[in-house]
């Protein structure tokens with residue numbers, strides 16, 4: 572059995588954040604654990620309120636897990652502010668989990684800031700260099716690089732430029748473009764594109780959280796990086812396709828484990 576850890580924010584409505592991550596870990600047959608960095612009051616329509624967790628409590632949660640339980644991969648999502656980011660970086664450098672997938676969550680689909688704008692530099696300097704892979708969407712890649720991304724060629728250039736900031740791999744996600752959903756990966760030598768047909772449904776709340784936690788899971792299950800991305804994109808595509816009509820806004824994905832090929836996790 573592989574043990575997965577998400578360090579992220581709570582979404583009380585269950586579509587994104589910690590809740591999406593834990594559902595993904597379970598659906599893929601692994602044991603999920605969580606370090607909560609922020610509590611959000613949100614639903615399918617938007618974010619009403621955020622309380623950030625004190626960084627000493629973030630440290631205490633990380634230490635409680637690592638001193639007792641083996642962690643086979645970590646996914647990092649919403650990290651809120653500079654103090655929390657610096658603490659996560661320090662703790663991960665101390666405990667050294669084998670894989671760290673960083674989803675640089677900045678602004679929710681509904682337009683709410685989930686990362687304080689002044690924390691962008693700390694995110695880049697403290698978390699990118701310890702990441703096995705980072706998974707920005709197009710608006711996040713634009714903020715990281717301070718440039719516009721309009722098409723797949725721009726995504727390729729962005730993946731290469733973000734790679735120079737220190738992660739071992741960069742996946743620029745194309746959910747926000749029109750046409751097929753194309754994600755562009757760069758590992759320092761080769762560009763690889765992952766394409767799936769665009770599904771015309773509104774239940775895309777939490778797609779990024781789900782993709783990054785699925786990649787962490789597949790890495791923990793000892794698939795290589797390219798296979799982990801391919802299998803995770805397949806998982807997200809199916810989970811969007813059978814998504815739930817819950818709430819009045821952008822609905823959640825459905826993490827229905829019978830849909831996914833069984834994985835030998837022993």
Ligand SMILES: Nc1ncnc2c1ncn2[C@@H]1O[C@H](COP(=O)(O)OP(=O)(O)OP(=O)(O)O)[C@@H](O)[C@H]1O
Nearest residue numbers: 708744745746747752769770775777778779780782
């Ligand atoms: N309508 C869609 N049909 C098929 N795949 C999609 C669709 N929307 C997003 N995806 C895929 O979902 C994954 C997440 O991409 P996206 O760009 O939406 O990330 P994100 O914006 O971080 O997600 P989130 O909505 O959680 O913030 C990618 O693999 C992307 O290609």
Ligand SMILES: Cc1ncc(COP(=O)(O)O)c(N)n1
Nearest residue numbers: 580581587588679680776777
């Ligand atoms: C706690 C938390 N983490 C991440 C997201 C991003 O997901 P989305 O862009 O689908 O709103 C979110 N809304 N809430």
